[in-house]
Amino acid sequence: MKSLSLVKKAHFLLLIFVVASCTALIAQNKKITLEEIYSGTFGTKGMDRLRSLQNGDQYTILNLDRKNGVSSIDKYDYKTLEKAETILSSSKENGIPFFTSYEFNNDESKLLLATEIRPIFRRSTLGVYFVYDINTKQITKISDDKIQEPSLSPDGSKVAYVRDNNIYLFDLISNTTVQITNDGEKNKIINGVTDWVYEEEFAFVRAFEWNSNGSKLAFIRFDETNVPEFSMDVYGSDLYQTQTVFKYPKAGEDNALVSLHMFDVNSGRISTIDLNEPYYIPRIKWMNNPDFLSVQTLNRHQNNLKLVQVNAQNGTTKILLEETDNAYLDITDNLTFLKDDGFIWTSEQDGYNHIYLYDSNGKLKSQVTKGPWEVTNYYGYDPKSGRIYYQSTENGSINRDVYSIRSNGKSKKRLSHKIGRNSADFSADFTYFINTYSSAATPPEFTLHLASNGNKIKDILDNRDLLVHLENYNLSPKEFSTIKINGNELNMWMIKPTDFDVNKEYPMFMTQYSGPGSQSVSNSWRGSNDYWYQMLADEGYIVVCVDGRGTGFKGAEFKKVTYKELGKYEVEDQIDAAKKLSELPYIDEDRTGIWGWSYGGFMSTNCLLKGNDTFEMAIAVAPVTSWRFYDTIYTERFMRTPQENPTGYDENSPFNYPELLKGKYLLVHGSSDDNVHVQNAMRMVEALVQANKQFEWAIYPDKNHGIYGGNTRLHLYTKMTNFIKLNL
16 A cells, blocks of 8 residues: 555655646746736836935935835935835825925925926926925915926025926015916917927927026027917817917928027016027036026037126127037037036037037136047036046947946046946945946846946936736847948848747748837847837747837947938838848748838838838838928928928938838828828828828827827737737
8 A cells, every 4th residue: 555655655746747748838938918018027127217416325215116106205215225214295185285206406405396297298297396305394376277397496495497488486485476477379389498499309398597696597488470380180079179389480480480589587577688599409517607608509500509698687699619510519508618617519510419628708628538430428527537427339320338438538437337228326526336237138226336436336227127027928029230231231130039039930020110210239238119029939930120220329420320301311221121031041032021110110111112022011100201291390301391302302201102002001190190290191191092002000099109008009019919910
């Protein structure tokens, strides 16, 4: 009986082992689904809205519990990474409502809290705002109305904000509000915030700034009177649709007239600054001296940039710096004024984006960084050590590293240590920095380092639990390489099927964006589309991405070669890359597809038409189909005006040659896209219909350029996935 029970036990243990092995095998073969991608299954943890405190020893983080409607600002020590205290937490008992962002005033005695935020366009919002006094623990509502871009004065005694296109000043001591401007009017005059095209293309909304002692407020005024209007129907759920009407200057049309003004807080007077009628004012920034403001002005062609010093006492101006370019100049936020109002500036003047040091009169003191690589972020200057901190592509254009260097260009130090994408958030006194690192194989990691040498002090946060979770899925690595096309080594990545067999042939699906200065081939952690590509690879597709000419971080010449001919060289590179990759024995040259969103949709449409002997299928989401339909600032930067360059606009507008369509085409757009208007899709549709070409298309009602909300993304990607499976 004993030997029989041992045999039974052995059989039982063997059965457990077999079941466990099969379960493990099944788990490792789990397939990614679209439902998982768009339900947040693969989301990463991060450090939300981190602010370094002026003492240099501590930082604050915003913690949001959206489920329970609780937000808090917690203070942490850099040295120990332990929480020192909770500065405040929302609750009904203390009268602090749930807030989603915060800002300190200069001496960190007060906090500006944002609640009930509602988006307007891409960056602009309306909200109800409060000021919290950290010492007295009192909370004050700024306005009963929803307002825009409130900003605390340096001493925390006042708040400037915009409501209905006018600037207001709220006094926290007297609890009174003064209206500064009175001529604001929708679709006509805007004071203190930007119009649509500035917000979208110059990437800022607040167009007013306090000087360093809070005695003056500089602001930009926009006169949109002559700017043409664009309207969009909003269908909603009522019996009749409504209409959104806003000023949108399309290429070659009138822009808003801009002017610079100065408000004196004590006298209440507004003066106008004579800047000799600049076409654009893309930046204003006060210098350390409260009497001097810096203003950047730009001509319509965006190839002549001036940095102007304005004397706020008498309104006189002086040009500190002027740059010109044969193509165009980019606007950045890398201007930093030193204690004596000398300044640090980045420029592509030697062919690559680098850091330059000027004295207070605009005289060049030194080119701080040099080499065939790009400075991609400027972090700041430490006057104690005389060192400048920055991020660059010195370790390859698909990677990012953090460096420090002396202001004379000597004693450079690499402060990050891992290959991939590194970025830094420095303490106020540049003693520490928090490094955020990721790669194609490693989700974001947050670590604390010494700024003096980059040595790691402690781990803060990682996403190892996500890596463990992903072990259950069929995943293929991103294989990075370069491909020589049209005389250039282009960055590329490829994802192969999980059961890849070199003796088989696979369909190839290409993804790209391709817009000027962009980058899609990056050694960084995956986004939601990357999980979609993994899903497609698991279905037997080879997914490829190639950054062609015109993309960024490989020098000005490579980026600006597409000037005045958007859609020519970029399309040639995608077509030629597809042809060259199709020569590989494991790629089926008769099954090649391409897709893209926005600029990428413009590209995928052109590739299917101009490369109709190469591509069998394309998907275009929210594509530009003619640059004549797009806005002035972006389009004219790269194309000049349609009046000056008609062939550049028309020879690469896909609805001008619909007869070239041979393959399968899916066109998708949101009806409320305020950026790339649905007009682009409608003109493409009409051209294809009149050419009697069959295709598929979908319009998502009341969705903007992002086409999201509820199940929208899931529906869109399901549609695209089914289209790929059916036609590739």
